[in-house]
Amino acid sequence: MPVFTFSGKSASGEKVSGERVAANKDVLLQQLRRERITPGSVREKGKEFSMPTFGSGKVKTKDIAIFFRQFSVMIDAGLPLVQCLEILAANQENPTFQKTLNGVRTTVEGGATLANAMRQYPNIFDDLTTNMIEAGETGGILDVILQRLALYVEKAVRLRSAIKGALIYPVAVVSIAVLIVGALLKWVVPIFTGLFMGLGVALPLPTRMVMGLSAFVGHFWWFFIGGAIVAFFGIKQLRKHPQGLYFTDKLMLKMPVIGMLLRKIAVARFTRTLGTLITSGVPILEGLAITARTSGNAVLQEALLKVRKAIEEGRTIVDPLKESGVFPNMVTQMIGVGEATGAMDNMLQKIADFYEEEVDSATRDMMSMLEPIIIGILGVSVGGIVISLYMPLFAMIGKLAG
DSSP states (O other): EEEEEEEEOOOOOOOOEEEEEEEEEHHHHHHHHHHTTTEEEEETTSSSSSSOOSSSSTSHHHHHHHHHHHHHHHHHOOOOOHHHHHHHHOOOOOHHHHHHHHHHOOOHHOOOOHHHHTOOOOTTTHHHHHHHHHHHHHHOOHHHHHHHHEEEEEEHHHHHHHHHHHHHHHHHHHHHHHHHHIIIIIIIIHHHHHHHHHHHHOOOOOHHHHHHHHHHHHHHHHHHHHHHHHHHHHOOOOTHHHHHHHHHHHHHHSSSHHHHHHHHHHHHHHHHHEEEEEEETTOOOHHHHHHTTTOOOHHHHHHHHHHHHHHHHHSSHHHHHHHHHHHOOHHHHHHHHHHHHHEEEHHHHHHHHHHHHHHHHHHHHHHHHHHHHHHHHHHHHHHHHHHHHHHHOOOHHHHOHH
């Protein structure tokens, strides 16, 4: 059975967390409620470090950001919390999000805090959101926290768009190239093969190689499709296990060009998340734990948990960050300056701004470099096949002309 990590609050209000084995998520939630534990975050182990989505697939990130913006304005205007939720739910076009907000409103009406009410919907409101809301309620600055959450979500959306922009183009071009070459080998080359065999002429080596490759693809096309499917689901299964997730994430960080981009993305997300949490009043130890869970990379997650443990032992944040080997020297130095001056939250936000710009720049540079390489590979592949097929024809025309 799968193993789940969970966090929540006991009947006495104390925070609890741990790991449980259960048949599924619903069974675990029932177990926790029987023990009078209010569930917060519940995730299957090995899947808890995916890219933060700020909502399920049925609730768009844009809807989450707009909700935070509108909520903060209403709270700032002095409207009661329950009335804000009622108005926002009534004007929400997404039925799933509307149902969620109505559920949050009902729970708040029953006497729960907004943070605990939101914890009932971990697929919509993640740990970062609920902890920041809790800090805002405790400090009486809920409107400010909601504004920060809206800004954070908007910046996260832009960062995710940069990632998609960096991957979609090369993947699309390579996929089209593979389909074109496969179609040529499967349907076009056999026509020329029959023609050349009928003529009984000696064929150049490139032509024989292309004809042999075409025969192989014609007989074993299922091998390529099956191999791609096995590879896809194999990697997916591998990443379900902590060791496999760590191995693949570490391998991706070491890849040329893409690895550097992923490292910058990880640093930008780490500094933005931790900076937002600290600014909102969340303790640094709790902030590091949340940042680790939402880091999107198992290598970074392990490094942050080690940093958290070192701080618990009384060390400063800078030394364990350097020892991890994950963070650039500039980042650790700036965080060290922020820690020494008592302005770590501002320093983290500045680092995040810098690295988000670096991600945009790195994405453009990668696209500029990959575009001619991919076009060159496509041209050589398709052009090589076409030229090899016409070489015998050119030789025959030369003989006839002579």
